[in-house]
Amino acid sequence: xxxxxxxxxxxxxxxxxxxxxxxxxxxxxxxxxxxxxxxxxxxxxxxxxxxxxxxxxxxxxxxxxxxxxxxxxxxxxxxxxxxxxxxxxxxxxxxxxxxxxxxxxxxxxxxxxxxxxxxxxxxxxxxxxxxxxxxxxxxxxxxxxxxxxxxxxxxxxxxxxxxxxxxxxxxxxxxxxxxxxxxxxxxxxxxxxxxxxxxxxxxxxxxxxxxxxxxxxxxxxxxxxxxxxxxxxxxxxxxxxxxxxxxxxxxxxxxxxxxxxxxxxxxxxxxxxxxxxxxxxxxxxxxxxxxxxxxxxxxxxxxxxxxxxxxxxxxxxxxxxxxxxxxxxxxxxxxxxxxxxxxxxxxxxxxxxxxxxxxxxxxxxxxxxxxxxxxxxxxxxxxxxxxxxxxxxxxxxxxxxxxxxxxxxxxxxxxxxxxxxxxxxxxxxxxxxxxxxxxxxxxxxxxxxxxxxxxxxxxxxxxxxxxxxxxxxxxxxxxxxxxxxxxxxxxxxxxxxxxxxxxxxxxxxxxxxxxxxxxxxxxxxxxxxxxxxxxxxxxxxxxxxxxxxxxxxxxxxxxxxxxxxxxxxxxxxxxxxxxxxxxxxxxxxxxxxxxxxxxxxxxxxxxxxxxxxxxxxxxxxxxxxxxxxxxxxxxxxxxxxxxxxxxxxxxxxxxxxxxxxxxxxxxxxxxxxxxxxxxxxxxxxxxxxxxxxxxxxxxxxxxxxxxxxxxxxxxxxxxxxxxxxxxxxxxxxxxxxxxxxxxxxxxxxxxxxxxxxxxxxx
Numbered sequence: 001x002x003x004x005x006x007x008x009x010x011x012x013x014x015x016x017x018x019x020x021x022x023x024x025x026x027x028x029x030x031x032x033x034x035x036x037x038x039x040x041x042x043x044x045x046x047x048x049x050x051x052x053x054x055x056x057x058x059x060x061x062x063x064x065x066x067x068x069x070x071x072x073x074x075x076x077x078x079x080x081x082x083x084x085x086x087x088x089x090x091x092x093x094x095x096x097x098x099x100x101x102x103x104x105x106x107x108x109x110x111x112x113x114x115x116x117x118x119x120x121x122x123x124x125x126x127x128x129x130x131x132x133x134x135x136x137x138x139x140x141x142x143x144x145x146x147x148x149x150x151x152x153x154x155x156x157x158x159x160x161x162x163x164x165x166x167x168x169x170x171x172x173x174x175x176x177x178x179x180x181x182x183x184x185x186x187x188x189x190x191x192x193x194x195x196x197x198x199x200x201x202x203x204x205x206x207x208x209x210x211x212x213x214x215x216x217x218x219x220x221x222x223x224x225x226x227x228x229x230x231x232x233x234x235x236x237x238x239x240x241x242x243x244x245x246x247x248x249x250x251x252x253x254x255x256x257x258x259x260x261x262x263x264x265x266x267x268x269x270x271x272x273x274x275x276x277x278x279x280x281x282x283x284x285x286x287x288x289x290x291x292x293x294x295x296x297x298x299x300x301x302x303x304x305x306x307x308x309x310x311x312x313x314x315x316x317x318x319x320x321x322x323x324x325x326x327x328x329x330x331x332x333x334x335x336x337x338x339x340x341x342x343x344x345x346x347x348x349x350x351x352x353x354x355x356x357x358x359x360x361x362x363x364x365x366x367x368x369x370x371x372x373x374x375x376x377x378x379x380x381x382x383x384x385x386x387x388x389x390x391x392x393x394x395x396x397x398x399x400x401x402x403x404x405x406x407x408x409x410x411x412x413x414x415x416x417x418x419x420x421x422x423x424x425x426x427x428x429x430x431x432x433x434x435x436x437x438x439x440x441x442x443x444x445x446x447x448x449x450x451x452x453x454x455x456x457x458x459x460x461x462x463x464x465x466x467x468x469x470x471x472x473x474x475x476x477x478x479x480x481x482x483x484x485x486x487x488x489x490x491x492x493x494x495x496x497x498x499x500x501x502x503x504x505x506x507x508x509x510x511x512x513x514x515x516x517x518x519x520x521x522x523x524x525x526x527x528x529x530x531x532x533x534x535x536x537x538x539x540x541x542x543x544x545x546x547x548x549x550x551x552x553x554x555x556x557x558x559x560x561x562x563x564x565x566x567x568x569x570x571x572x573x574x575x576x577x578x579x580x581x582x583x584x585x586x587x588x589x590x591x592x593x594x595x596x597x598x599x600x601x602x603x604x605x606x607x608x609x610x611x612x613x614x615x616x617x618x619x620x621x622x623x624x625x626x627x628x629x630x631x632x633x634x635x636x637x638x639x640x641x642x643x644x645x646x647x648x649x650x651x652x653x654x655x656x657x658x659x660x661x662x663x664x665x666x667x668x669x670x671x672x673x674x675x676x677x678x679x680x681x682x683x684x685x686x687x688x689x690x691x692x693x694x695x696x697x698x699x700x701x702x703x704x705x706x707x708x709x710x711x712x713x714x715x716x717x718x719x720x721x722x723x724x725x726x727x728x729x730x731x732x733x734x735x736x737x738x739x740x741x742x743x744x745x746x747x748x749x750x751x752x753x754x755x756x757x758x759x760x761x762x
Contacts, residue, residue: 108395149351173304226736248326257595296332371730515551646713
């Protein structure tokens with residue numbers, strides 16, 4: 001037969017690049033290239049995407065369910081029916097004895113890069129009836145959801161920088177040359193930044209480290225970790241003080257709270273915040289003036305601004321600046337994508353938080369979930385409502401959660417745990433059942449979550465490139481069956497999809513303004529492809545009801561899944577972002593809330609901090625590598641060498657004070673623990689700041705990831721603190737962590753295998 005070609009979207013990061021796969025007669029991926037005909041990525045590919053074939057064929061990937069014997073702790077392969085029966089018996093028994101909240105769900109970052117997880121996770125949680133949902137969002141992006149929820153009414157209405165038309169981009173806490181972008185999906189982010197410069201624009205990066213992105217920028221401003229809110233508030237104050245607030249016609253009469261915000265910013269003069277931030281007062285003023293003067297500008301803040309004590313204030317102030325400069329919902333500014341699968345006509349309910357609270361620490365629910373920083377509390381603390389069982393989906397919280405050593409220990413005490421994951425890794429080693437999804441080449445793909453964050457509207461569906469073996473469920477079928485079992489039933493999962501499709505059609509036909517208003521749901525249901533797998537039928541329904549859809553025949557030229565698959569195998573360009581604030585807004589007032597009372601009250605923390613002395617000592621920040629993505633890809637040999645190393649970077653002045661040279665062993669300590677790493681002095685770090693990459697620490701016993709174990713690194717979250725969170729969002733504080741760094745000058749082996757250093761301290 002010979003080689004054949006398949007096209008698909010890369011599932012490894014938020015950029016959503018199109019790939020061209022070459023497969024041999026045995027259905028192995030032998031070559032991966034960028035798809036030059038993809039209208040969104042245009043052939044761009046990064047080192048991660050180039051190794052998708054290696055990841056797809058990883059011999060450590062699980063192909064069958066594993067079940068752990070309670071008597072011997074040994075793993076054995078099991079049939080799918082037997083594995084699901086084990087899950088059913090265990091979950092139903094725990095719920096019967098202890099109630100629904102005794103089962104928790106944790107969802108990891110990879111779930112956002114799939115078709116199945118966004119469609120079925122909600123059904124699993126609803127079927128369980130538990131309030132104990134935890135996700136990677138509270139270690140990553142929850143402040144942005146909270147900020148947008150209060151400002152615009154919808155926590156998923158996140159403005160993204162219109163990179164292809166802006167003339168001035170101010171980025172904080174973002175390193176897209178290595179992350180490929182986040183909450184702003186943009187293939188070839190480096191090329192897009194260079195294009196801004198080529199058309200005479202300016203790129204400014206604010207970051208405690210001179211990242212690859214900062215090195216490309218026209219200007220890099222070092223800032224002390226955790227102080228972005230002071231810098232941003234000083235920018236706001238400067239805009240008001242120098243009468244630089246834009247009177248944007250398109251926002252006239254659509255913004256509340258301008259005067260309240262002006263009063264709130266009065267105390268944050270650049271001279272006052274400069275000692276705290278490390279950014280000179282005149283630089284702050286110039287930055288505000290240049291932002292206001294640019295004909296088209298956007299402010300963009302990412303994970304570095306979210307994972308700190310003022311994460312929500314940072315996320316709020318980023319979009320406050322976009323409003324004050326007249327750049328919200330404007331070409332070249334910060335705009336709202338219009339994904340093809342999201343209905344335009346929908347009921348809108350204003351955003352709220354705190355509908356329930358965590359049992360132990362009383363932390364409020366946000367966006368339907370509780371902070372991962374309190375998951376260990378819920379597992380360890382006895383009493384009514386204690387979590388005794390856990391379902392993990394595509395997550396590795398034993399490495400990614402704050403004070404993960406404690407959480408790792410708590411996972412070992414669960415009565416039952418089931419994991420949907422392709423690996424026996426640091427987290428799933430605690431499971432009793434592991435249900436592995438198929439390899440990427442066997443999995444259909446559509447970015448349900450990420451197209452809502454794209455810097456240009458587009459849609460792309462990737463059918464499976466390789467068929468599944470008989471009897472092997474796809475990822476959607478695994479999750480659907482989990483949802484059915486979670487409800488206490490053991491019926492056909494197809495019934496769940498039928499129920500969801502029926503309910504969605506009933507809502508659409510009853511909603512005034514919908515393209516199918518007044519039609520019969522049964523008639524519409526018959527138009528869906530009855531032979532397609534359930535997840536694809538649901539996607540077809542969503543596309544047909546979306547802003548570009550055919551409305552089930554109302555627009556004969558509109559989009560359907562069949563049309564997307566057959567007529568646009570490389571993806572469909574839906575055009576540049578368009579103003580759509582009126583579609584998005586669902587606040588009670590119907591306006592952008594520029595100064596929500598919750599945020600205004602939290603500014604008191606900034607006032608108190610300004611009155612205190614600037615903290616001394618070293619603080620720790622994370623680090624991203626281009627050839628790494630959290631803990632996912634360390635089992636790919638091509639991605640764990642070269643510069644992708646787990647070292648402690650520190651400024652040469654700090655290294656000299658410690659007596660540390662390149663390659664020396666150092667110990668990083670905090671309230672929660674300590675890790676030993678290799679020192680890498682570099683002037684890329686501002687003085688007083690040290691950096692460890694995240695996602696490492698693959699030295700735990702009982703895993704089956706051979707490459708990762710040989711390149712174990714150290715786990716930065718052994719020294720982050722689960723007690724420290726952003727109070728408005730519950731997000732973990734993973735940057736600006738106070739630490740002590742010790743230069744290890746002599747090591748003595750002890751019987752337990754520990755090391756006793758003789759050291760000097762900073």
